[in-house]
Amino acid sequence: AQRVTQPEKLLSVFKGAPVELKCNYSYSGSPELFWYVQYSRQRLQLLLRHISRESIKGFTADLNKGETSFHLKKPFAQEEDSAMYYCALIAQANQAGTALIFGKGTTLSVSS
């Protein structure tokens, strides 16, 4: 079954500390993985996707197929990083359509 697991509901860190938001997935094919972020009172927006290999707002994520993980990392957290983070997987449907399968999300709280 296709599934995305984010084991932590809440992650609290101090400003300047490293951050790692965990994401594990279960998928039989070659996955397309994303991280979405939702800041307070804002819409859900794409943070990064693994195929682009970009670093957005200092965040990076590496796909580890052996461990079926796609953890999100940032070396030095900022207070403005406080938000809800969702890991998501694109599931290819038989009809050649697509659906995003989301994890339950992790709230990141960065305090000074």
Place this chain on the structure above:
Amino acid sequence: KAGVTQTPRYLIKTRGQQVTLSCSPISGHRSVSWYQQTPGQGLQFLFEYFSETQRNKGNFPGRFSGRQFSNSRSEMNVSTLELGDSALYLCASSLGYPPGTDTQYFGPGTRLTVL
């Protein structure tokens, strides 16, 4: 470019009624997907439309339906509302082709409350 818009933003209905939600995608986007967000279940995929055809459907009862118009605008309908249908309904648009490779952009959502 204007982002994805959804109307109405808030809706209150009673059990047994039906409701129609609307989504206008980003100009040029041909795919519209719908998601239900609840505190307990998180974000769950409802269905996806591409060029007026339903291309994918999530695991929701037949009371949930949708359609897409020739201008790519989409509506979703929920009939015989139940208390458990209270949720934030999100719409996302993307170019849609090739499937599975492009980014989805989300609207602000419609908050549905069923009393």
